[in-house]
Amino acid sequence: MKQGYEMVVGLEIHAELNTDSKIYCSCHNAFGLEVNSQCCPICMGMPGTLPTLNSRVVDSAVKMGHALHCSINRICKQDRKNYFYPDLPKAYQISQFDVPLCEHGYVNIMVDGKQKKIGVTRIHIEEDAGKLLHGDSFGGTLVDFNRCGVPLIEIVSEPDMRSSAEAKAYLDAIKAILQHLDISDCKMQEGSIRCDVNVSVHKEGEPFGTRCEMKNVNTFSGAVRAIEYEANRQIELLEQGESISQETRRWDDSQGKSFLLRSKEDAQDYRYFPEPDLLTIVLSEERVESLKEGIGELPNDRMARLMWEYRLSQGDATLLVEVPEKADLFEAAAAIGKAKADELVKWIVGDISKYLNDTGKPLSDFAITPVQLSDLAEAVTSGKISSTAGKTVLDVILFEDKSVEAVIEEKGLAQISDTGALEEIVLEVLKNNEKSVQDYRGGKTNALGYLVGQCMRLTKGKGNPTLMKELLIKHL
Amino acid sequence: MELYEYSAAKLSAMMEQGEISAHELCESVFRRIEGTDPEVHAYLTLQKEEALKQADEVDKLRRSGESLPPLAGIPVGIKDNICTKGLRTTCASRMLHNFVPPYDATVIKKLRAQYAVIPGKLNMDEFAMGSSTETSYFQKTANPHDLTRIPGGSSGGSAAAVAAGSAVVALGSDTGGSIRQPASLCGVVGLKPTYGAVSRFGLVAFASSLDQIGPFGRTVEDAALLYDAVCGPDSMDATSVRRDVTPIAPQLHASVKGLKIGLPHEYFEEGVEESTKKAVMNAAAELEKAGAKLIPLSLPSTGYGLSAYYIIASAEASSNLARFDGVKYGYRTEHFETLEQMYENTRSEGFGDEVKRRILLGTFVLSSGYYDAYYKRAKMLQQQMTREFVSVFEQCDLLLTPTTPYTAFKLGERIDDPLMMYRCDVCTVPVNIAGLPAVSLPCGRDDRGLPIGMQLIGPHFSEARLLNTAYSYEKLIGGFPPMPRLAGKEGAK
DSSP, rough: TTTTEEEEEEEEEEEEESSBSSSSOOOOOSSSTTTTTTTOOTTTTTTTTTOOOOOOHHHHHHHHHEEEEEEOOOOOOOOOEEOOOOOTTTTEEEEEOSSSSSSEEEEEEEETEEEEEEEEEEEEEEEOOOEEEEETTSSSSSEEOTTTTOEEEEEEEOOBSHHHHHHHHHHHHHHHEEEEHHHOOOOGGGTEEEEEEEEEEETTTTTOOOOEEEEEEHHHHHHHHHHHHHHHHHHHHTTOOOOOOOOEEEEEEEEEEEEEEEEEGGGGOOOOOOOOOOOOEEEOHHHHHHTTTTTOOHHHHHHHEEEEHHOHHHHHHHHHHSSSHHHHHHHHHHHSSSSSSSHHHHHIIIIIHHHHHHTTGGOOOGGOOOOHHHHHHHHHTTSSSOHHHHHHHHHHTSSSOOOHHHHHHHTOOOOOOHHHHHHHHHHHHHHHHHEEEHHHHOOTEEEHHHHHHHHHTTTTTOOOOOHHHHHHHHHO | OGGGGOOHHHHHHHHHTTTTOOHHHHHHHHHHHHHHHHHHOOEEEEEEHHHHHHHHHHHHHHHOOOOOOOTTOEEEETTBBOOTTOOOTTTTTTTGOOOOOSOOOOOHHHHTTTTOOOOOOHHHGGGOOOOTTTEEEEEEETOOOOOOOBBOSSSSSHHHHHHTTSSSSSEEESSSSSSHHHHHHHEEEEEEOOSBBOOOOTTTOTTTTEEEEEEESSSSSHHHHHHHBBEEEEEEETTTTOOOOOOSSOOOOOTTTOOOOOEGGGSSSOOHHHHHHEEEEEEEEHHHHTTOOEEEEGGGGGHHHHHHHHHHHHHHHHHHGOOOOOSSOOOSOOSSSSSSHHHHHHHHHSSOOOHHHHHHHHHHSSSTTTTIIIIIOOOOOOOHHHHHHHHHHHOEEEEEEEEEEEEEEEETTTTTTHHHHHHHTTTHHHHHHHTTOOEEEEEEEEETSSSEEEEEETTTTTTTHHHHHHHHHHHHSSSSSOOOOGGGGGGGG
């Protein structure tokens, strides 16, 4: 971004909740099933039908409210947002307007190793609309009502972010919390989490500029691109002496551009008014309090703690917390106090994660225990086995309940750290590789690596490479 | 006397005793329909074959010795904004001229569970918007007491059918007087229940916060029987009130001793015809003679009722009727190229003038910049009026007022003057605004022989008290007048 400018970003996240049934009827809340197979007269808005609120939706939203440190409005209402579109069968969406379920919260995010607090303006509940299917095979446009009435929460942030990196960190934090609470599947590719992006720019030290909203941002990386594109577009306009007009734009990720959807003058008047078919939501203090139970430590808080407590990098902490099982394994292994934290992380985010990715299986499908991991890391750090041998051990302990020591024994993986034995081998290698010895002495230091490799070959991989290197240098 | 002339209560007893069959009764009602409906035009859709099948089922069950509920075999006419599975439900609109619901309204489910017989669907003002049933897209219904006059509205078809004997009882809906006003004009009994007493599931919404389904009968007991059959909580309607329900009809007893009846003077002022005032005051005197105490009192905000009503009802209607867009069911224009054009032309061609007028009004009062001045203030007035009712019910048990300021007017007389038409509802809308129950019952005739109705208004969920007072009055005057003669031209006065 051009020097001298600052950007301001606010985000609206729509997350589909994973309740069993829809928000206002008993239809199954499921994705990917046959077109128009998961709908009924109620979610299709047929004449005379009425909505009844699924209380699980309220529970999920309140949980999210707690997690984002919001105040919960124990008395709140639902409102109608009126507009015509073929995917909206009632021609209004039941949402919440002036009294949302949760408001005045915040979430801590981590950018470049530093924590920042992002304000959460509100969280409200609403229903999703259907989906339009455009196709050549059937001509024209058809509507799939399966998604109608799928419960959503909309999480609106304060304009507290100052870069696309902060926006990304905020999106990641919200997604991790939704997953932690198990209230949303957060499947981007299924559209179960979507966002609208608000961006403005201003010269440093000056008041905030006019904001533009971008719709149709369906991935987090897309959000980053959209924010950067939009900030640059606005700066360019300002540099040309033009002013920014408040408008809604459509983000086209494939083109990497945004397009004008409507200007402020054409802004829709949604004619919100209280939904007369539903009663005021009244939550008892007990119910609201009971929803705090089981929330536990939030992923973003855990990340900050891991960084502070174990001196992990933000990157490592992120990788661990992303999959809570990994963080659990790490913390349990670290608690044994035998192996160093960064060595444990290396194994988890490295080879163990590779296994998980290759097999597509969760960590819980593998046999490895914190004790095994701790012993493995320790065995390698102390030089008892080589890191190559360590991988061989891992291959076993991932699947079998054997001690690391037993595996080392069984496979004969213990490293040769006996200086006498190694010295013989070093001398033999030096004798047989005259050329490399001369190269090294002539200043080609990388010849040393080759010589270490030769020593390793003769020890069948069991020689302690550090020791052998020391011995080689001594004799050279 | 023909079978169709009897009350539901009497017919129920006759069937129970095996004196008549449900089949005979159904035949009798259909003969009456065939005889009168070419002039009255109460029905939009008839289902004779299905109705006879339902009646035969009742007879079969009865023969097998089963004890049946009171409405078993009774032909119940249904206003055409109440969804009936497999039976066309039009709301008297071109927009839904071909709409066949794949579901029953909760009240219909309850009627079916009682083995009631459904002869057909009754005419109404389009989407229940009107006070004369003249805004129906399909036909104009005549008042059985004078075929040149309107039956009232919007449940004009229901009131006219019950008055004419082409239904024994009927269901209507009341948003601002749509049961009570036509009941009054057609000389029958009509009950608007407390908001939340009867499920609205399956009632095509006009103004969701005001709509209630209620019964028409030629006697108070009949109205009570039908109310008992359809009321009660429903998990499909969040606004239906969870409460225990005890049937009212079996408890009716003629006594008003010690009953405190309030007479709010605002309901007897300007615009109310002298003959109407006189008839209602005579009825008050009858009740007083029987031991009731009359208490003159005041409801000062009454005059704002119509304004608040037309703002709230139109606002909700503008949203409720937005779903009729030609995309999914009902009417779709043939003239369009773009989506916008389809919406515009479908709605321009599918809705009548009165419906459009209310959609425009409702859209306006909800618009940004006008919401506070109109909708918000109307909602504040609603609270004010409700508080006034609550406070007068500390002084009295119920209120007695005229149902309408005047008796039935001529067909076509006021259709071009919406404000004049809206004034028909001046005595009835405050009840909907406050969510109260009220019953209209006949209390005499004007000098043209047209029925006059009086309205009893009670506190929330005082239906038993209201119907009992109405029943007492009915007994005091020795029963309501017999139904108008309507055999061919002879029926027309």
